[in-house]
Amino acid sequence: ELKVEQNPLFLSMQEGKNYTIYCNYSTTSDRLYWYRQDPGKSLESLFVLLSNGAVKQEGRLMASLDTKARLSTLHITAAVHDLSATYFCAVEIAGTYKYIFGTGTRLKVLA
């Protein structure tokens, strides 16, 4: 059974601190996506990682992909309150057009 698991599910952190969200998946895939969702809103694309070893950074967020370990990380540097949201990773199953989403990580940054 295909699983896309995120860790942690909930994260409460102080402003200025660093933290990493992990995304593990159980299928072969070389495409991984990170999204942000604010309450009651749709999903906003953050990163698209298309190959093993890919690393992308935007502001205080940096994402990486290790396809051999079937692991992606989303690293938060010096968190600010505006980063409070739910973050999802998604995997495209190789050879299909199906995108499976992780369980989500609800992040709350405390001032």
Add this chain to the structure above:
Amino acid sequence: SQTIHQWPATLVQPVGSPLSLECTVEGTSNPNLYWYRQAAGRGLQLLFYSVGIGQISSEVPQNLSASRPQDRQFILSSKKLLLSDSGFYLCAGSDRVREKLFFGSGTQLSVL
């Protein structure tokens, strides 16, 4: 840029009533299209996807159906809604390069 138009934003329906949600795509041709459902505080569940007109793949046996009558139109339907059909429904699309999965604004469906 690719855009998905999805409506309505909010819908309240009685149990047993029919449902029709529609989304349309701009900015790309021959997209792959998807319907996802999100229960409150939960992740996204893939319901249907389509790689072309009239081609529908169902992921979860349920009270819903999907159709794709035109290249850039994707419809989610039900003949009789159940309480368990409540949720946030998201239409998504990807272009043939599949470098991005983009989403509509979503429909919050409450079945009472």
